[in-house]
Amino acid sequence: MAEKGLLVVISGPSGAGKSTVISELMKLRSDIRFSVSATTRAPRPFEEDGLHYYFRTHEEFARMIKEGEFLEYAEYVGNYYGTPAGPVNEHMAEGWNVLLDIEVQGAAQVMAKRPDAVSIFMAPPSFEELERRLRGRATDAEEKILGRLETARLECSQAKNYAYIVVNDDAEIAARKLDAIITAERCRSGRKLESIAEGDFLL
Amino acid sequence: MAEKGLLVVISGPSGAGKSTVISELMKLRSDIRFSVSATTRAPRPFEEDGLHYYFRTHEEFARMIKEGEFLEYAEYVGNYYGTPAGPVNEHMAEGWNVLLDIEVQGAAQVMAKRPDAVSIFMAPPSFEELERRLRGRATDAEEKILGRLETARLECSQAKNYAYIVVNDDAEIAARKLDAIITAERCRSGRKLESIAEGDFLL
Numbered sequence: 001m002a003e004k005g006l007l008v009v010i011s012g013p014s015g016a017g018k019s020t021v022i023s024e025l026m027k028l029r030s031d032i033r034f035s036v037s038a039t040t041r042a043p044r045p046f047e048e049d050g051l052h053y054y055f056r057t058h059e060e061f062a063r064m065i066k067e068g069e070f071l072e073y074a075e076y077v078g079n080y081y082g083t084p085a086g087p088v089n090e091h092m093a094e095g096w097n098v099l100l101d102i103e104v105q106g107a108a109q110v111m112a113k114r115p116d117a118v119s120i121f122m123a124p125p126s127f128e129e130l131e132r133r134l135r136g137r138a139t140d141a142e143e144k145i146l147g148r149l150e151t152a153r154l155e156c157s158q159a160k161n162y163a164y165i166v167v168n169d170d171a172e173i174a175a176r177k178l179d180a181i182i183t184a185e186r187c188r189s190g191r192k193l194e195s196i197a198e199g200d201f202l203l
Numbered sequence: 204m205a206e207k208g209l210l211v212v213i214s215g216p217s218g219a220g221k222s223t224v225i226s227e228l229m230k231l232r233s234d235i236r237f238s239v240s241a242t243t244r245a246p247r248p249f250e251e252d253g254l255h256y257y258f259r260t261h262e263e264f265a266r267m268i269k270e271g272e273f274l275e276y277a278e279y280v281g282n283y284y285g286t287p288a289g290p291v292n293e294h295m296a297e298g299w300n301v302l303l304d305i306e307v308q309g310a311a312q313v314m315a316k317r318p319d320a321v322s323i324f325m326a327p328p329s330f331e332e333l334e335r336r337l338r339g340r341a342t343d344a345e346e347k348i349l350g351r352l353e354t355a356r357l358e359c360s361q362a363k364n365y366a367y368i369v370v371n372d373d374a375e376i377a378a379r380k381l382d383a384i385i386t387a388e389r390c391r392s393g394r395k396l397e398s399i400a401e402g403d404f405l406l
Contacts, residue, residue, distance in 0.1 A: 192370075
């Protein structure tokens, strides 16, 4: 049997460059899978059930909440979104490191439920740089930008609740740090010892 | 100022291949220094004070013990050996990751004194493989080999007290794991937050 994979939770404010770093990480490792969310919202054209989302009715979603099937869930503009534990656990058992790219409140739910999760906060090099990035790409109204900056500031204040903080100065270097964190966490003695048999020479 | 380096404690039984792995690690990182031990034994030809050892008299060593200057120390066939904290702390402050290649009892002393230390146990792939390695290279008497195996078994039973266990199947892969552990530990939020100023956006 493959050695059990990790549950890796990554958060970071919009503008921290998470998506770019995660794509760089995918070039470095082939043992990563993304968790797929469940949602009550209607599928958009080309969205496939089980690939982009697990599309569920409100009734099904409610039952899943009741039966504790979610690592986390939240409501957003009238629809529910959540991470079902089942597929995550199956992939981990097969040896995959399962990546959960998730905002801070969802991450807090996952960390509370799963002390085995590896939590990583991706931070911009400075708040000024974050502001530059958010303003640089946005053609949005000032009010909207200010709202995003306020959200980002709140999110950044949660960094201390994560096991690791990776500062994204350079996407390739940040990806190498994520790679190192995954490799290192798989060497943690607690995890190693979990996977060995009673009577092993390391016990 | 450079970001503070790590104190990295590595133990492992004779035959685990620690020295080979550490030399491979030195090819991967240029930010590592070895800790230098103090000893009361006489210098051998070509041994330099401060480079191979800090050579100290019994009186000086006793004073250092009394003043709590050691991270760990022990007596061995009539002489004392120990790791002075001073140079370790200076190198860490300069940003070096200081490597302490040390047996399990010394490592336990360091871990007790320094919760900031990163402890790594280097293990052979199996005890049978360890025995093969120890017998393969030794022209020693059976009695001596059996003694080494017994010591190795005791040492391996301490693996659970280390934060990480790196199994040395292949020296290059094991070195990459050590490299990853150092990179990851430098991203630990506790360490990161220690080095940032009050009022930082991550607090």
